[in-house]
Amino acid sequence: MNLEEYKIELLSDFDELINFYTGKDKMDDFLHNHLQDCEESHYCKTFCVRLKANNTIVAIFALAFDSVDIDSDDFDDMRIGAAGTDLPAVKETFREQFEQKYTYPALEIAYLAIDKKFQSLHLGSALIEEIASMARNQRYAGCVFLTVRAWHTSNYSAVGFYEKNQFAKLTPVPQMDVWPMYKTIWPKE
Helix, strand or coil, rough: CCCCEEEEEEECCCHHHCCCCCHHHHHHHHCCCCCCHHCCCCEEEEEEEEEECCCCEEEEEEEEEEEEEEEEEHHHHHHCCCCCCCCCCCCHHHHHHHHHEEEEEEEEEEEEEECCCHHCCCCCHHHHHHHHHHHHHCCCCCEEEEEEEEEECCCEHHHHHHHHHHCCEECCCCCCEEEEEECCCCCCC
């Protein structure tokens, strides 16, 4: 999917979400009743994705700074292709020291939602790549990974979607209704 027919901007008026529905009641309730509180409490910054043609909001996402704890077993899994995400690109002369760190800087996709009328167009995957690009190009802090807490319940799971987009599970089991996941944004070539 190409994002040329869309524009991404900070969401300034949460009332514009009045006609935005994902089709998931719990998510819609959160978006309409609590997302603005998260923004105003400095938990995240919320972006909207609009059709250039008519300014319709087709997707929203929120971002927050994060960190991810990765150990040597995780790097070994990345090296052999078993992690689901790529080994980060670092200078080989620095790799040993880099992999001895425990915590790595990340940008969290706190929320990602596509309006139900625009689902199944691969917009979510395109937005993940755009968010990765935003993380690589921002100039405020180092960033090695994207993180997400993928919604995972008996009725719905976003884990498969994120796995298709090269996110790896951070934990062997979900934590409550989410599964922590991460993705390398600077893959080793």
